[in-house]
Amino acid sequence: MTSDGGRRTQAERDAITVEIGYALCSAVFAAAVLFGAVAGPAYVFGLAGGARATLTGVGAALAVVVFVVRVVSVLMRFRSRSGSGQPGRPGRTSPDS
Template sequence: MNTYGGRRTQGERDAITVEIGYALCSAAFAAAVLFGALAGPAYLFGLPGGVRDVLVGSGAVLAAVVFFVRVVSVLVRFARGDQPSRSGRTGPGS
């Protein structure tokens, strides 16, 4: 993405779109797993209302934080170009 002020190519726009989709999907998955891990036992074991409310509330807050942090970290890594090497593609030095 070195076209500062210029138009992006179709390939660059596609890469950004895919990366945004990946960031949102992976963040939603991570948040759902965290929420399920915290709030799930409250319903599974039939805990009392106060304990259940605390677990569900903390699960929701932590899931939102994890979602935001994951999206930002993926998009910042993409903008910096810190992409892990993709299998099947070799660099010029290998």
């Protein structure tokens, strides 16, 4: 249900689905790049077990944080953008329509 009590249209549901997909894909990409940047040198330069484990652990922890932050920021931006640009009640139109 929308904030005004009405049901979402198919276009609104599709937009939400696309935005969730974008948030997840971009978050996976950002987390993978960060993990590779932090943990990659441990494997490229053949570091010993302790250093490799430390870099892998730090990379994984940072990747999780970046993933969560990216998903939340994309979805919050979508929420604020979709709520302000659309008319709230039927019969009202925005200036661009």
